[in-house]
Amino acid sequence: MNSCASFSRCLSRNWRLQIPSCNHPQSIQVAGLCLRRYSNPTMTPKPPQPAARVAGRKQDVWTIVNEGAAASPKQPIVNMGQGFFGYNPPEFIIDAAKQALDKVECNQYSPTRGRPRLRKALADAYSPLWGRKLNPDTEITITTGANEGMLSAFMGFIEEGDEVIIFEPFFDQYISNIEMPGGKIVYVPLHPPPKGATQNSSAGEWTIDFSELEAAISPKTKMIVLNTPHNPVGKVFSKDELLKIGELCVKNNIIILSDEVYDRLYYVPFTRIATLSPEIESLTLTVGSAGKNFYATGWRVGWLIGPPHLIEYVAAAHTRICYSSVSPLQEAAAVGFEQADANGFWQSAVEEMRGKVDRFNEIWKELDLPFSDPEGGYFVLVNMKKVNLPADYPFPDHVKNRPRDFKLSWFLIQEVGVAAIPPTEFYTDDNAHIGEDWLRFAVCKEDAVLESAKERLRGLKKYISN
Template sequence: MTTSSSTSTKPLPGHNPYFKLGGKDIWSLINETAAAAEQSGKKVVNLGQGFFSYSPPQFAIDAVKRALDVPLNNQYAHTRGKPNLLKALAKTYSPHYERELSTDEIQVTTGANEGMYAVFTGLLAPGDEVIVFQPFFDQYIPNIEMTGAKVVYGKISPPADFDKRTVTGDEWTIDWEEFENLITPKTKMVVINSPHNPIGKVFNREELEKIGELAIKHNFYIVSDEVYENLYYGDFVRIATLSPEIARRTLTVGSAGKSFAATGWRIGWIIGDKEVIPYVTAAHTRICFSTPAPFQEGVASALNEALTNGYYEKTREEYIHKYKVFTSVFDELGLPYTKADGGYFLLVNFKKN
């Protein structure tokens, strides 16, 4: 019989080489720096991570509390999503799509991030290529690479004089010839983000139509991350609404966490063609099977109530005010930035300092 002491020095079998431990990601560095400054007695406002410092609206909190009192809501939800939430999402989005959206076109996910991972897992195969525009939300990259697909980097470029003046999101542009040159027979999808993290850019109709035309021409999917869809300050165009053919190959990502300041609830969704959604469902089933049921019910009620109580409009007005206060500091310092057309981002240019 082998004793535990005689085996304790043997190395363990190993790990997935994709995950390299050691070092620190940007979030750890920012949060640890902020914590160290606070411990030294300095007053610090940590702007490095996008979590809300206030509670979700009371009507949403009350809805979750009510859901917890229903025994069935504390058990596994169906992998597609709770019927009440699927119906509420269809009701919420149908006016935007200008048609009756079917619940067969919706998959509820455990947050928007898991939703995107389910899209990538369900649709990508090793060797496929995915175009991601820089700058980007960092989670896209490992989510794609863990499927065995390859990330191909495109660019959204600022104006040449961004270091000298404050600019708008529309002034960040895509070189369309450069973009099309990235497309190969292996290109399976492109990821776009509007309103954009971290630029604050909202893609305009002309830009979205161009992306849609290229998707049809070269036959690839569009993954449209629209989690900040209710925080826009001008026009907001949804790429899936431009034409039936563009809609057919578009998967739209939504988030209750961003819309209701409830990122800890982990409720997201994917909207797409009813022939494509089953592959997202299949992947979601294997990733986490079921999304928290009481929060699904709470979000369903919150979505329905938000259609009539002016919540989205009031939230936008509050953010416009907060954003003016925020940007006034950098105006005073004389530091140029990109004025966000959506989201709560401020991309500041420190070059001249």
């Protein structure tokens, strides 16, 4: 028997020693190696080391909130944390998904740029908003959710050392997506309403200091990420703000990645930056999401709209990341866009979500806790500076060493039974002080859940100072 066969037998029996059937020196040497490893556990190889991009990170907010909820005595917890819907898409979309599963072609690979029916449906839906006819073949690509679409945009254009500007607070996935291709992030904060700690305000009062934005631009700036309607603030950037951002990008040849996944849920006039001028449009990639549009965040169907000279490279990166996206749900999303207007869906979606925002915010008026009224999306930021946390409260180590909003979130879960997200997760350490008195609540839940949350939140009264 040769040494390879002896070694294989040893491996196949979990390192139990196998005496070779011949006296070949290599066979005896391999058997000896197996014996040493079997008898000396100190020779066990060290586990592989993780990449720096994931090593040494703080425990993420989603894990902290979910673990806190599981350990809370206030069961069941009312989850106002993560922004997933508490109800199904409308019937005409659910029916489309079921019917798609009966079609052979919808159970196989879709073209890497997306199913033609969905790209056409998107072109038909967005062309009137763009003020011109969009080409479904060259200006639209389908991705596995908006997040993978943004990753594809970064992978398509960002190289080692390129700088990307993002506004704080930010959607946390931006960070890793930019860092993976070697990008450097430059942060510009949104400044909260001056009286946000003492009185109700509009999300539109969170503002950009344009001198700070201009100072953040360098010769290495390759891209800027815009999110409107904004998560978690709920701000809809005004046309004037978008023009200033767009003009800076045109002046400096900076790509605009406009994250507009909440683009059908806005309560004030909404401007799409790509529509402001041909020069701005030529630099803009617009991100969309069927999950946000149709109450189906688990579907993971997203898209990017942009000029061919940008979409070409996003599509190339997408092909290399996941090749193609889930076929039957692309088909269902196409039907969603084809039939949304006939079903009065877009308008009813706005009215229903605005109603949820208003009904939920009644509790903050009752408790006299200031909130930032969203202009779009389904998140409400509440300022809890007046909530007094007991000095000796037993926060776990991974919470007590984080900013005050983490303690507020943990306290609400344990003492009130309502989960909310601490927004300093979406800030750098330098700017965490901006968000440390706020909590983010997602209102995209059944009305009964909202009422249950309001009832429980009344338990905060004894901790609130006048």
